[in-house]
Amino acid sequence: MAKLDQLTRHIESYVDSSATPAQQVASMDAIGNLVKDNALTLEALVRELGMYLTTTDDIIRARGIHLLAEVLARIESKPLDIATVHSLITFFKDRLADWRALRGALVGCLAMIRRKSNVGVVTDSDAKAVAQSFLENLQVQSLGQHDRNLCFELLNALLELYSDAVSSLGEDLVYGICGAVDAEKDPECLMLAFHCVESLARLYPDPSGILANFAADIFEILESYFPIHFTHPGGGHIHVQREELSRALMSAFSSMPFLEPFVIPLLIEKLSSSLLSAKVDSLKYLKACSSKYGAERMANHARAIWSSLKDAISTYLEEPVFSFTSKPIVGVNFQKNEIVTEALSLLQLLIRQNSGLLVSLIIDDEDVNMVFNSIACHEKYNDIPVQGKQKLHVIGRILYVTAKTSFSSCNLVFQSLFSRMMDALGFSMREINSLPTDNMLPPTGVKFGFLYLCIELLSGCRDLIAVSEEQGLSCDFEHETFCNMLNHISSSLFSAFGSSLSSSADNHLDPDIYIGVKGLQILAMFPGDTFPITKLLFENILRKFMSVITEDFNKTILWKAALKALVHIGSFIHKFHESEKAKSYRSFVVEKIVELLSLDDTTMPFPLKLEALSDIGMTGVMHMLRVLQELEGTVFANLSMIFVHRNLRSSETVVQLLECFSDKLLPWIHENGCSEEPVVHFAVEIWSQIGICMGFSVPFEAKGLLGAIMKVMKLAVGYCSVESQNIIIKKAYDILSSHTSFQFKELEGSPLVPGQYDVSDRDKWVLSIFASAVIAVFPQTCIPNERIVLHLFIITLLRGVVSVAQALGSMINKMISKSEVTETSSDLTLEEAVDIVFNTKIYGKIFSQTYQGNDAVLTDLCLGVGTDTSLQINAICGLSWLGKGLLLRGHEKIKDVTMILLKCLSLGTKSALPLIQDSQEETCMKNLDPLVMKCAADAFHILLSDSEDCLNRKFHARIRPLYKQRFFSSMMPIFLQLISKSHSSTSRSALYRAFAHIISDTPLIVVLSEAKKLIPILLDCLSMLTEDIQDKDMLYGLLLVFSGILTERNGHEAVAENIRIIINGMIRLVEYSHKSLVRETAIQCLVAMSEMPHAQIYPMRSQVLKAISRALDDKKRAVRLEAVKCRQAWA
């Protein structure tokens, strides 16, 4: 009984009109759950509702019925027996007549109709009765929006789920739906209404049936909605998008073929509307309707559609872009325009449906004929008047689409227009048939217009052939008329296109050149080995282009165009690399280009040769291999020229070759999954060459040769796999150990004695190249004799070889640590390596004549045990790269490294350094060289900045995420303390410098969180950096960080406390004369400051305005503009 009480309470709370909607929904849900859980039977519910369903009080009755309906909607998946379903649907059907309580009845009917068949459904006869009752009783358009929505949903459900049952209603149904839809305005209801109409069309598909009798009425109702246009886009909360609604209407229109006499004229008329969306919609609708209505019906309107399509394309087609870099590769490139695209695709559809009719329309069109007649009298593109050009482009596009649509349309257009064009160009089809000659120049001059149309036609039919081959249709091209015609005429076309190449001048990208090159390119890119374009012609085309490449290099544009065309042809042909044409391409293009390199003729500029070589190489893997082979040969021939004959001109060549290799070819090889074997071979071969030449004194420094070799080595190794890297490194190590004067035996012991022999320059260079190989290896790659290599690096870095320091950092970065080692291997572990680096003694005598103490380790040298400043600087530099390697992998030894660097910065103030007091205090007392301090400060830049040369992703470094953040937050407190305690001005400015590096290399977001503490120091750093002109870039970098803090919302609080010093600092920077960007940014900072609370900044106002009025007269425009803004902001 408790349940019953509960139920009564729920019902009452729902029916009670004073309850809030939320409460009502809650009680409805509660009842629904009761029924769903079988705690309450439907019967009991109905009995309990009893009075509410039948009372004469309209409001209460409506709510009662609604409650029952909503409960039913919530138990859609609960099985009910047939009798219950029948009685419920009968009840709701009857209530449809009760207009005062309609909502509930609609919801109820809908819930019942939508039931799935496995849980008890409404019978067909009941459904029909519902439909009948609906049609008799409801005046849809007199209802409110929500009820109308329900009505349409009910109609849709009936039409979809009970189509058989309701179809027998016949005219009544059609009439009723028409009445319901008529004059509907709400977008959501319209979506459903359009859908209703579509379902109706599916119900009565007969073109002379019931629905067809109503065609005029239906069209009249629907017509007023086209084109769909929202007068208040985005206004209110409409959930229906214009496009969705438009699509719904489109499918309604296209679902009824018998509407054709009405719809098509309407659409054609709207095509000339001034509303852009209406045009696009008309085209889309026409497309949908054509495909649904079928060819026969559309034939009636073909002429009208054709003429309006032509108008639309003429109005919206823009000038073509005569460029070889843009897509598409084959056809002519036009700016994308929605209307043109839609119109052309509609045209294509119509041609596919009824090619005979459409093509005859096109051929007989007077505009087309007019264009044909008018272009006959112009030889060059620029001679044609603007309107003529426009028409030419339109006709060209149309011909392109016609040719590419189907074989039959292509045949037709070739038979009629192509032969006319050829006649106009002076090649008679018949003559050629009887007299096939290779080189027939037309008797009259070549006419640009016809060539242009030829290109469009040719690219159309090329696309047609290519597409049909791709789809695997086995077409017999030899029986297609157009192929035969093309085959006959192709050599004449070749000479026509070719003649327009040679005739034109070379100032800008002349359309005439474009036409010639493009035409030849299209001819060459026809699929198939012999037909329709013969191999002979293909070779002639290649020859023609190659003659441009080798002879016309002074005509830059023609040359570039020809090369581009060859590249396109190459990449196309490479796909069929077994074919005959591919073979000709290899022998006529690839081989010739490769030959250029070895030929020692100086007429053609070397950079152009290289450009041609690399571009052709990049057309395919096979071509690349050939190019690489030749490049390698040339490089080594030239290298030996340098090494043996000291020929400096060769070194220039080699540098260019190597740059081409590392900048263009290597990345391509890497991206295109080419085998790395030739790269490895190249790298190993370089080492052999180095080995051979060691007997001679080599001018490595000449013209950047060393740099180029190092770069190639680095990239080549970086792109290789571990196995290949092993090979290269081993070879390199062999050369290094056998051909240099480094005495590897002695390097094993300790202390290291670097001074015993002087490292010759040549050995230094070889070592640098070795170092650049080491920089780029994977962590897994094994380096032979790591201990000796480490020792060697340590000694040589003291000689100031930076790349060695970088290699040392990379090695440490990639070492495998003890915990990761799985098996006992001979490799050094990270811990051992670190121990070697930091604890290997270096023989004392070499760094100091007077220093009588013990041998020192690397870190002692950094602290200046010797008297030699340059040695100390080299040591610090080495240490900083080492530190970078450690920092990136997050090794704790980085702490020691930074402490040493800090010591170098703040020596002489040892009391300030409680953190790093140790046994070496006596050395700290010395005066420090400012150069050393600067070097130590710049070491922080090395630590934190992203280097291009080493220790990055490209060279497989281990990089721990967020290492910059971590380093920043650990260093910040130390620096704050050191700076506050440092008394000497030199060490203070060195500290500022180091700190400035850290701040500008750390992500802004991290700096922001500490802004409050940092602002005063930042300002001090800024003013310190203004002292030296050389620091201007650093100053700018730091200022950018500062302006980041000012403009960020989070920074405001920190800024507010320092307003006065910030403004004063910025005013000083506004005067900074060495870099205009600094002045500009400083003024922007002032603008940002103007947003601080008025009371606080007001005292500074006059000062700022005074500074700004000077900035208004700055010599740089950008500064003046910022000054104007700033003045306004502070006014």
Added chain:
Amino acid sequence: MVSGLINANPIIYEKKERRARPTPTFTDDGAAEPIDQQEIFDHIRDIKDPEHPYSLEELKVINEDAIEVDDQHSYVRVTFTPTVEHCSMATVIGLCLRVKLMRSLPSRYKVDIIVAPGSHSTEAAVNKQLNDKERVAAALENPNLLDMVDECLAPSFG
């Protein structure tokens, strides 16, 4: 008293495209870039017409060729053309131009603002009023007028 707009339906012209200046290379950071016509035009092109929500450029009240600059002698002359001959807004437009240039140019400059010859019925009077220091200063002390000028200038500080 004011009955409707002076020119209720002005012709709107298209805005000229903003010419991008060649970006200076880093090597000539010290090289001077003198104030030129285009820079002055950029200062004043976006000033709003007092009557309409269009810029002076769109109404062709000003154009680039009607600006004379001599950076060495610190002299600028702007000639503007009111949309209608009897435009009583001419003085306000002129005042806007003057204030904007006063705020945007270094103080060394002398600025002349004049109405294009023949484009206004009381040309001489307007010119005199616009180039009289005292009267300009007096006008700017009038809060209503100053508000109006500030409103017109607002879009030009983009």
